[in-house]
Amino acid sequence: MKRIFILLTIVSMGALTGCYDPSLGEFPFVCGGAHGNPECPEGYNCYGGQCLSKAPACYSEMFGLIRGDEDKDFEPNNVPDLAYTLVCGDEINPNCPLRYGVQQQYVRLVICGEAFTDPAAGIYGGDRDYYRIYLNNGESIAITLVYNYQMGRDLDMRLLADRELNWAQLKMSQSTNDNEEITHTAEYTGWHFIEIKGKTPSDNNGYALQWTLTAAQ
Numbered sequence: 600m601k602r603i604f605i606l607l608t609i610v611s612m613g614a615l616t617g618c619y620d621p622s623l624g625e626f627p628f629v630c631g632g633a634h635g636n637p638e639c640p641e642g643y644n645c646y647g648g649q650c651l652s653k654a655p656a657c658y659s660e661m662f663g664l665i666r667g668d669e670d671k672d673f674e675p676n677n678v679p680d681l682a683y684t685l686v687c688g689d690e691i692n693p694n695c696p697l698r699y700g701v702q703q704q705y706v707r708l709v710i711c712g713e714a715f716t717d718p719a720a721g722i723y724g725g726d727r728d729y730y731r732i733y734l735n736n737g738e739s740i741a742i743t744l745v746y747n748y749q750m751g752r753d754l755d756m757r758l759l760a761d762r763e764l765n766w767a768q769l770k771m772s773q774s775t776n777d778n779e780e781i782t783h784t785a786e787y788t789g790w791h792f793i794e795i796k797g798k799t800p801s802d803n804n805g806y807a808l809q810w811t812l813t814a815a816q
């Protein structure tokens with residue numbers, strides 16, 4: 600139990616500081632650094648937000664199907680604290696005069712990391728992608744996770760509240776067919792988090808993320 604506590608402590612510290620401890624051995628670790636400029640120790644590279652000594656099998660497979668430019672630019676983003684801010688998703692942005700009614704999207708994304716689980720510790724490995732958007736109370740967002748469903752390549756999506764609300768789940772979409780969809784009307788003004796992950800740590804797939812905002816009624 601003590602080791603688990605230490606591990607979780609290190610993982611959560613790492614999420615904030617970007618530190619890395621190779622002594623964790625079998626447990627991959629969240630890459631440090633900033634979006635598009637991940638940092639890993641000597642001999643390790645950032646794949647799907649994890650510092651690994653070699654690319655997971657899905658990596659070349661997925662990036663063979665799609666170019667992963669946008670995903671690479673947004674990693675590391677495996678924890679909410681490292682969420683990537685959606686384009687025009689911040690509070691005030693003079694470059695985004697059209698906040699409402701415009702569909703935005705990222706298309707070259709992927710869930711692909713080294714799968715591992717430790718159910719006893721409640722640890723879930725693999726790539727997770729977090730994005731964030733600042734919503735005003737009453738604004739609505741429609742989000743579509745676009746992907747081709749296959750057994751073993753099942754992606755799920757959740758909308759989470761901010762840290763103050765303990766990342767509470769606001770909505771989820773876990774279908775077993777193509778795509779996931781969430782629509783939500785904000786009940787507070789502040790950051791909202793989108794979580795994309797495989798149904799299990801070994802479910803990998805390429806995807807696109809689309810979203811549209813509607814003004815408060």
Ligand SMILES: [Ca+2]
Binds near residue numbers: 708
């Ligand atoms: Ca990713």
Ligand SMILES: [Ca+2]
Binds near residue numbers: 677727728
């Ligand atoms: Ca990720």
